[in-house]
Amino acid sequence: MRKLPEHSPKSDLWSKIQAQKDFDAQVKAHASNLPLKEPKADLWSAIESELDQKTPVIPLWKYGVVAASLVLILAISGIAYLEVGTKDMREPVITEKITTTPELPTSKESKDTGDNSTTVPQIQSQLAENHIPQNQPIKKETIAPVGIPKLELADLIIENPVVPHLEITKTPEMEGPKTLHKVRISWGLKEQPKFKTTLGLGIPEDISERQIGRANQNSSSIKIKIKRE
Amino acid sequence: MSSQKLDNNLISNVLLGERSAQFQLFELTKGMLYSICYRVINDEDEANDVLQDSYVEIFQKIHTLKNPEALLGWMKTITIRKAILQSKKKIHFEPIEEVKMEANEDFDSWFDAEMLDQAIRSLPDGARAVFLLIEVEGYSHKENSELLGIAESTSKSQLHYAKSLLKKRISKLLQA
Numbered sequence: 001m002r003k004l005p006e007h008s009p010k011s012d013l014w015s016k017i018q019a020q021k022d023f024d025a026q027v028k029a030h031a032s033n034l035p036l037k038e039p040k041a042d043l044w045s046a047i048e049s050e051l052d053q054k055t056p057v058i059p060l061w062k063y064g065v066v067a068a069s070l071v072l073i074l075a076i077s078g079i080a081y082l083e084v085g086t087k088d089m090r091e092p093v094i095t096e097k098i099t100t101t102p103e104l105p106t107s108k109e110s111k112d113t114g115d116n117s118t119t120v121p122q123i124q125s126q127l128a129e130n131h132i133p134q135n136q137p138i139k140k141e142t143i144a145p146v147g148i149p150k151l152e153l154a155d156l157i158i159e160n161p162v163v164p165h166l167e168i169t170k171t172p173e174m175e176g177p178k179t180l181h182k183v184r185i186s187w188g189l190k191e192q193p194k195f196k197t198t199l200g201l202g203i204p205e206d207i208s209e210r211q212i213g214r215a216n217q218n219s220s221s222i223k224i225k226i227k228r229e
Numbered sequence: 230m231s232s233q234k235l236d237n238n239l240i241s242n243v244l245l246g247e248r249s250a251q252f253q254l255f256e257l258t259k260g261m262l263y264s265i266c267y268r269v270i271n272d273e274d275e276a277n278d279v280l281q282d283s284y285v286e287i288f289q290k291i292h293t294l295k296n297p298e299a300l301l302g303w304m305k306t307i308t309i310r311k312a313i314l315q316s317k318k319k320i321h322f323e324p325i326e327e328v329k330m331e332a333n334e335d336f337d338s339w340f341d342a343e344m345l346d347q348a349i350r351s352l353p354d355g356a357r358a359v360f361l362l363i364e365v366e367g368y369s370h371k372e373n374s375e376l377l378g379i380a381e382s383t384s385k386s387q388l389h390y391a392k393s394l395l396k397k398r399i400s401k402l403l404q405a
Binding site for chain 1: 259263343
C-alpha cells in the first residue's frame with residue numbers, strides 16, 4: 001500500500017484559528033444566526049379578529065375637509081341671513097312722539113350762579129325756546145239732564161171684590177201644663193260626666209248615671225236631662 | 230430574514246389590504262419579529278401580546294410607508310419600539326461602578342449561536358436590551374440611546390458591561 005503524500009497547512013493557520021477565538025468576532029458571526037423562536041399558534045386568528053374589529057384609520061386631512069366645509073356652510077348661511085334680514089327690515093310705526101322736558105336749573109347750577117330764584121317768565125321763555133306745546137285749556141262738555149215725563153194714571157176702583165171681608169181670628173196660645181222639670185238639651189257638648197254620690201245622706205243612690213254605657217255617651221248624641229224643681 | 234427580500238407582488242397586495250397577502254407576510258416574518266420581542270422582553274406571553282399589537286399596527290399603517298422596499302426594517306422598528314415600551318418598567322440599567330469589572334478579560338474558547346443565545350437571556354434587562362439592539366439588530370449607539378431613552382455614554386458602557394458578563398457566562402457554560 002502506497003502512502004499518500006502529506007500536505008502541511010499554512011504556517012499562519014494556528015494564528016488564524018486563535019484569532020477566531022476572539023469574542024467580538026464570534027458574537028458578530030453568531031448574532032445573525034441566533035435560533036428563531038416561534039409565537040403561539042393562534043396568534044394570527046387573534047390578529048385577524050382585531051383587524052376586523054378595528055375601524056379603518058381616517059386620515060387627518062379628511063377631518064380638515066369636513067371642518068372646512070362646515071365653516072363654509074356656516075359663513076354662507078350667516079351672510080345670507082344678514083343680507084335677507086336687512087332687506088325685510090321695516091321701520092316701526094311711531095305712535096307716540098317723545099318730547100324732552102326742559103332741564104330745570106338744578107340746585108348746583110343755581111349755587112354757581114348765585115341766584116336761587118327762577119321766575120316763572122324765565123321757565124316760560126325756556127319752554128318757548130324748546131317748542132314745547134303749552135297746556136291748553138281742556139274743553140269740558142257737560143251733558144244736559146234728561147227729564148222723565150210723569151205718567152198720570154186714573155185711580156183703580158174695585159167694584160166687586162172676590163173676598164168681601166177677611167177676618168183673621170186670633171188663636172189662643174196653647175199653654176202647657178205647669179211642670180217642675182227642667183229640660184236641658186245639648187248637641188255634642190263635651191261634658192264631663194259628673195257622678196254624685198249620696199253616701200252618708202241616707203238617700204237611696206241612683207246608679208243609672210254611673211253605668212259606663214250611659215256615662216260615656218257619644219258626643220253626637222242628644223242628651224236630655226230632666227230636673228225636678 | 231432581514232437580508233431576504235420580500236416579493237414585490239406580495240408587498241403591493243399587502244398595501245391593497247388583501248387578507249391572504251397579510252397572512253403570507255405574517256408567516257414569513259413572524260419568527261424574526263417574535264425572536265426580537267422575546268429576547269427584549271424575556272417573557273413568552275408578553276412577547277406574544279406585543280407581537281399581536283405590532284402586526285395590527287403594521288397592517289393598519291402600512292399605507293403610510295413611503296418606501297415599500299424598507300418594509301422589513303419598518304416592521305422591525307415598530308416591533309422593537311413596542312417591545313421596549315412593554316419592558317420599560319422592567320428595564321433597569323445597573324450602575325457600572327458597583328459591578329466588579331475584570332479589565333482585559335481573556336476569552337480563549339469557541340462557542341456557537343445556541344450558547345450565545347442562552348448567555349444573552351441571562352443578562353440583566355438593561356444590558357441585554359443594549360446588546361441586542363447594537364450587536365444583533367445593528368443599531369448605532371445614537372439610535373439605541375434614542376430608542377431606550379438613555380445617553381450615548383450609557384449605551385456604550387452598558388454594551389461593554391454586557392460583553393464582559395457574556396464572556397463570564399459562556400465560560401461557565403463551557404465548563405459545565
